[in-house]
Every structure is written in structure tokens, then in C-alpha cells.
Amino acid sequence: MYTTILEPKMVKDEKSTVTETPETKTKIHVENLNLFYGEKQALFDVSIDIKEKEVTALIGPSGCGKSTFLRTLNRMNDLIEGVKISGKIIIDDENIYESNDVIKLRTKVGMVFQKPNLFPMSIYDNVAYGPRMQGIKNKAILNEIVENSLRGAAIWDEVQDRLKSSALGLSGGQQQRVCIARAIAMKPDVILMDEPTSALDPISTLKIEELIAAMKKDYTIVIVTHNMQQAARVSDKTAFFLNGEIIEFDETSKIFSMPSDQRTEDYVTGRFG
Amino acid sequence: MSTLPVKREKSNKRKYFMEKLSGKVFLFCALLSVISLLLIIGFVFFKGSKPFIGEGYSIVDFLFGNDWVPSENQFGIFPMIVASIYATIGALIIGVPVGLFTAIFLAEIAPKSIAKIISPAVQLLAGIPSVLYGVFGLAVIVPFLQNQLGLIKGQSLIAVILVLAIMMLPTVVTVAETAIRAVPKSYREGSLALGASQIGTIFKVVVPSAKSGIMTAVVLGMGRAIGETMAVILVAGNSLIIPTSLTDSIRPLTTNIALEMGYAFGTHQEMLFATGIVLFSFILLLNFVLARISSKGGN
Ligand SMILES: Nc1ncnc2c1ncn2[C@@H]1O[C@H](COP(=O)(O)OP(=O)(O)O)[C@@H](O)[C@H]1O
Ligand SMILES: [Mg+2]
Numbered sequence: 001m002y003t004t005i006l007e008p009k010m011v012k013d014e015k016s017t018v019t020e021t022p023e024t025k026t027k028i029h030v031e032n033l034n035l036f037y038g039e040k041q042a043l044f045d046v047s048i049d050i051k052e053k054e055v056t057a058l059i060g061p062s063g064c065g066k067s068t069f070l071r072t073l074n075r076m077n078d079l080i081e082g083v084k085i086s087g088k089i090i091i092d093d094e095n096i097y098e099s100n101d102v103i104k105l106r107t108k109v110g111m112v113f114q115k116p117n118l119f120p121m122s123i124y125d126n127v128a129y130g131p132r133m134q135g136i137k138n139k140a141i142l143n144e145i146v147e148n149s150l151r152g153a154a155i156w157d158e159v160q161d162r163l164k165s166s167a168l169g170l171s172g173g174q175q176q177r178v179c180i181a182r183a184i185a186m187k188p189d190v191i192l193m194d195e196p197t198s199a200l201d202p203i204s205t206l207k208i209e210e211l212i213a214a215m216k217k218d219y220t221i222v223i224v225t226h227n228m229q230q231a232a233r234v235s236d237k238t239a240f241f242l243n244g245e246i247i248e249f250d251e252t253s254k255i256f257s258m259p260s261d262q263r264t265e266d267y268v269t270g271r272f273g
Numbered sequence: 274m275s276t277l278p279v280k281r282e283k284s285n286k287r288k289y290f291m292e293k294l295s296g297k298v299f300l301f302c303a304l305l306s307v308i309s310l311l312l313i314i315g316f317v318f319f320k321g322s323k324p325f326i327g328e329g330y331s332i333v334d335f336l337f338g339n340d341w342v343p344s345e346n347q348f349g350i351f352p353m354i355v356a357s358i359y360a361t362i363g364a365l366i367i368g369v370p371v372g373l374f375t376a377i378f379l380a381e382i383a384p385k386s387i388a389k390i391i392s393p394a395v396q397l398l399a400g401i402p403s404v405l406y407g408v409f410g411l412a413v414i415v416p417f418l419q420n421q422l423g424l425i426k427g428q429s430l431i432a433v434i435l436v437l438a439i440m441m442l443p444t445v446v447t448v449a450e451t452a453i454r455a456v457p458k459s460y461r462e463g464s465l466a467l468g469a470s471q472i473g474t475i476f477k478v479v480v481p482s483a484k485s486g487i488m489t490a491v492v493l494g495m496g497r498a499i500g501e502t503m504a505v506i507l508v509a510g511n512s513l514i515i516p517t518s519l520t521d522s523i524r525p526l527t528t529n530i531a532l533e534m535g536y537a538f539g540t541h542q543e544m545l546f547a548t549g550i551v552l553f554s555f556i557l558l559l560n561f562v563l564a565r566i567s568s569k570g571g572n
Contacts, residue, residue, distance in 0.1 A: 074466060076462065076465070076466060079461075079462070079465065081384075081385070103468045103469075103470060104468070106465065106466055106467065106468040107467075107468035110466065110467070111466040113459060113462065113463065113466075115459060117457070117459035117460060117462065117463040118463070119460055119463065119464070119478050119482070120481070120482055121481070129464070129467060129469075129477070130467035130468060130469070133464075133467065133468060133469040133470075133473050133477070134468065179463075182463075182467065183466075183467070186467060186468060
């Protein structure tokens with residue numbers, strides 16, 4: 001494991017280490033990350049340590065590179081032609097841009113998108129999609145994964161009677177929770193969320209925020225959000241992005257109460273142009 | 274001040290007139306195609322149904338009879354129906370997978386620079402006059418089959434199938450490619466983010482999502498194959514038998530009409546129109562299937 005802070009006493013027993021000292025481990029270490037879309041630079045020397053089993057919020061005005069940064073963490077930017085990346089991203093001791101196993105990376109680092117993007121198939125098939133792609137065929141195992149994942153995303157009660165019906169018949173908020181279930185089904189360590197509630201009504205948003213709070217004990221969560229209150233409600237740490245740079249990264253409470261940078265203060269108090 | 278309203282009225286009158294006139298012109302143009310359709314159908318059905326209504330020929334003998342000997346008043350088109358169906362199915366078996374894979378390659382896999390060369394090439398294939406396909410088939414495919422398979426006559430069912438498969442490619446590729454490109458990017462991202470490979474994503478998410486468009490591509494390709502005449506005449510070999518092997522020489526429905534209409538008269542000519550009705554029924558059936566697919570796709 002990559003660590004920045006001295007390991008506490010129970011180094012050997014990973015689980016108890018985590019429960020007793022949840023802030024010690026760095027899950028994702030980013031160092032001097034630069035990203036170019038062709039000639040245009042979108043990220044400038046981004047460095048950040050994201051801790052295991054915490055919720056890290058990324059805030060900032062639109063177009064400042066939050067999504068771009070988030071997508072570097074599971075290499076989704078690889079899909080875009082002409083993207084150049086330099087710097088280091090280390091997840092669990094491995095530089096993800098040196099390894100060629102993108103599939104392994106993406107099973108470890110799951111993603112939930114801005115708009116629910118369930119496939120036009122049944123709820124069951126959506127959730128079983130990832131495990132099936134991993135080669136799991138056993139019906140009993142798949143059933144169990146699907147049920148556990150849907151429970152984990154707090155949507156099981158609402159969909160258990162209609163697992164075989166089309167996922168696209170669900171409401172937007174339900175769809176987004178099934179998207180979360182679909183990500184959970186891969187048993188990832190990290191879940192990336194790019195403005196997961198921006199397309200949802202307030203009640204669905206609240207449900208997802210509650211879900212995020214509950215998921216924190218099992219997953220490292222990185223969430224992009226436009227909504228300042230949301231960042232304040234759900235996250236432990238907050239990074240403020242501006243024009244492709246991280247201006248400030250700190251405890252969420254500190255970012256919102258006494259930020260050290262004037263620009264951060266302007267943004268979180270809504271005085272930003 | 275008083276001249277202004279008058280002027281305005283005048284120009285408005287002209288506007289209203291133009292408005293009415295252009296409305297009529299549009300209507301006329303729209304009706305033109307409907308009228309042509311009705312005239313063609315009416316004419317073909319009128320001529321083609323005569324032998325069965327006025328002259329006592331049996332429809333069953335016509336559809337299921339094995340012998341077509343106009344000089345002895347024998348008009349059975351069963352071998353031709355079978356030939357048309359075999360040729361179309363054969364062309365689909367080759368043309369659909371090749372076309373679909375090409376479409377997938379162009380839409381999903383090929384770098385833009387390569388797609389930019391192949392796409393127009395495929396579309397150009399659609400613009401080649403069908404007689405040239407026939408000439409190509411006759412000059413290249415037929416001799417090739419003759420040499421490779423040791424046939425006395427290279428004009429055969431398999432030659433027709435190959436030519437038709439090539440001819441349906443542009444339709445299948447273009448329509449399927451459009452359908453695949455229309456699949457939302459978010460589906461692909463969702464799948465890849467779940468650790469699926471690119472090929473896995475294509476076959477498990479993209480192609481199933483484009484299903485109705487791909488089915489449309491298949492049906493349109495089928496229509497192209499079943500109605501093709503000129504190219505088929507040159508490579509079919511023209512034997513009036515029910516084909517039992519790929520190397521048999523055949524005579525599909527279209528060929529029958531085109532070959533004999535020039536000199537036929539009387540009942541013989543009417544029977545050729547009746548052949549046209551059968552052909553038309555196949556096309557109609559395909560259109561019906563197509564309408565079903567697209568209405569389903571809309572849901
Ligand atoms: N695929 C792309 N190609 C080129 N430029 C892009 C692409 N995606 C994003 N950008 C640019 O990168 C910058 C950061 O975008 P993004 O990460 O989406 O911002 P945010 O998520 O913070 O709103 C913007 O200026 C945007 O125009
Ligand atoms: Mg964004």
C-alpha cells in the first residue's frame with residue numbers, strides 16, 4: 001500500500017487498521033498530472049492524495065476540469081482521440097498509466113455518470129452485466145451478486161418484484177441507484193461519481209446522498225458536484241478546482257468555513273463570477 | 274399616408290396568391306408519386322390477373338407448377354420462386370455478416386482517417402449501375418467458379434448469390450452504420466467503465482441497442498436482392514429447374530420477366546405480369562415487416 005502518513009500499530013490486519021484509523025491510508029496518489037485535449041491543456045500539475053474510505057468532493061465552476069480529472073482515475077479519457085497525459089496516478093502501489101490492464105483498473109475503480117446510463121435491458125441484466133463480462137456464469141452466484149448490489153444501493157425493495165422488466169421503465173432517481181448497484185456489483189474499491197444527482201429531483205438527490213454516506217464504510221468515493229451544499233453534506237475532504245488547477249484541498253469543514261485561498265472563499269460563498 | 278395601406282394590400286394579395294399556388298404545386302408533386310404507384314400496381318394487377326379471371330388458368334398451377342413452356346400454354350413459376358428465395362437467402366447469409374462487420378468496423382473500431390476512406394468507397398458501391406455488377410460477375414466470378422469447381426457452366430445459383438451479396442453491401446453497411454452510430458455514447462462509456470472490453474461492449478451493448486436499425490438494414494438489403502434483375506440475368510444461367518445445388522443454373526422471377534417480356538404477347542405476356550405480381554407481393558411483405566420493425570424501434 002502506498003502511504004503518506006506513518007502506519008498505525010495494527011499494520012498487519014488491514015481491516016482493523018481501516019476501522020480504527022480510517023484516515024491513514026492513501027488510496028489514490030496523484031502527482032503533477034497534466035492533461036491535454038490536443039493542443040489545449042485542461043489539467044495543470046494536479047497533485048492530490050485521496051484517502052481510503054473517505055468521500056472526496058471535487059467542486060469548481062463548470063469547465064474547470066473536474067470531470068476530466070475524475071475520468072483520468074479510471075482512464076476513461078483514453079477513449080478520446082488526441083488526449084495526452086503526463087504525471088503519475090498511483091492506486092494501490094500501481095501507476096495506472098504504466099499498467100496496460102485497463103480492464104482490471106476499471107473493475108477496481110467503478111464509475112457513476114451524470115445522467116443515468118442503464119442499458120436497454122432488464123434491471124437484472126444491467127446489474128449482472130459487469131460480473132458476466134468477468135466470466136461469471138453461475139446463476140446462483142449472479143443472483144446473489146445482483147441482490148447484494150441492489151441492497152447495497154438501497155433500491156432492492158423497490159425493484160425486487162420487477163428484476164426482469166426493462167431498467168428504462170424506472171424513474172430517474174431509481175435508475176441512478178441501479179447505476180450505483182451496477183458499479184457495486186463489480187466489487188470495486190473506488191467509486192467515481194460525476195455529478196450523480198444533477199439530473200434528479202430533490203427527493204431522489206437526498207436518497208443518493210444518504211446512500212453515499214452509507215457506502216463510505218466500504219468504498220473510497222470521489223464525487224464531482226456542482227452543488228455546494230451537497231459537497232458540505234456528503235464529503236470528508238473537498239478539492240476546489242479552477243481553470244484546471246487544484247486551488248485548495250482540505251477538510252470539507254475547513255473549505256467551507258475558513259478557506260485559506262481568497263478564490264476558494266469567493267467560490268464557496270457564491271461571489272464567484 | 275393614404276397610399277401606404279393600399280400598397281400593402283396589393284402586395285398581400287400577391288402573397289396570398291403565391292401561397293395558394295405553391296400549396297397546389299406541392300400537393301401535385303406529392304400526388305404524382307402516389308398516382309404513379311397506383312397506376313403501376315393497377316396496370317400490373319389488371320394485366321396479371323386476366324388469365325386467372327377470364328381465361329380459366331389456375332392460380333395454384335401457376336404458383337406451384339414446375340413447367341414454364343409458353344408455347345404449350347404451360348405457366349408454372351415454382352422453380353423461379355424457389356430460385357429467387359434461395360438466391361436472396363444465400364445473399365443474406367453472406368452479405369449480412371460482412372456488411373454488419375463492416376458497419377461495426379467503420380462506426381466503432383476504425384480510426385477516423387481509415388473510416389473516411391472506406392465509408393465513401395462503400396457508398397460509391399451503391400452508385401455503380403447494376404449491369405456493371407453483372408458484367409463483373411460474368412467476367413470474373415463466373416470464370417472463377419468454372420475453373421475452381423470444374424463446372425461446365427459457371428453461371429449458377431452461387432454466382433447469383435455472390436453478386437447479390439456484393440450488391441446489398443452498401444445498403445446493409447450504410448443503414449447499419451447509421452444505426453450503430455446512433456447508439457448513445459453513454460452506453461459505451463457505461464459498459465467500458467464496468468470493465469468490459471471494446472469487443473464485449475460492441476456485441477453486448479452497442480449491437481443489441483441498434484437492433485431495430487440493423488434489422489432494417491437486413492430487410493432493405495433483402496429488398497435489393499430480391500428485386501435485382503440486370504446483374505442477375507448475366508450470371509444466373511437461366512435454367513428452368515428447381516435448384517438442388519449451389520452450382521445449378523437458375524432463373525429467378527425478375528429474370529423471367531425481363532427476358533421474355535420483349536417478345537411475349539397474349540396470355541404469355543399476361544403471365545409475365547402475374548409473375549410481377551408475385552414479385553411485388555414479396556416486396557410488399559418486406560415493406561410490411563420493415564414498418565413493423567420501425568414502429569417497434571420507435572417505442
Ligand atoms: N473531449 C474533449 N475534447 C476537448 N476538450 C474537452 C473535452 N472534454 C472537455 N474538454 C475541455 O476541458 C475543459 C474541462 O472540461 P471538464 O472536465 O468537462 O470540466 P467540468 O467537468 O469541470 O465542467 C473544458 O474547457 C472543456 O471544454
Ligand atoms: Mg463535468
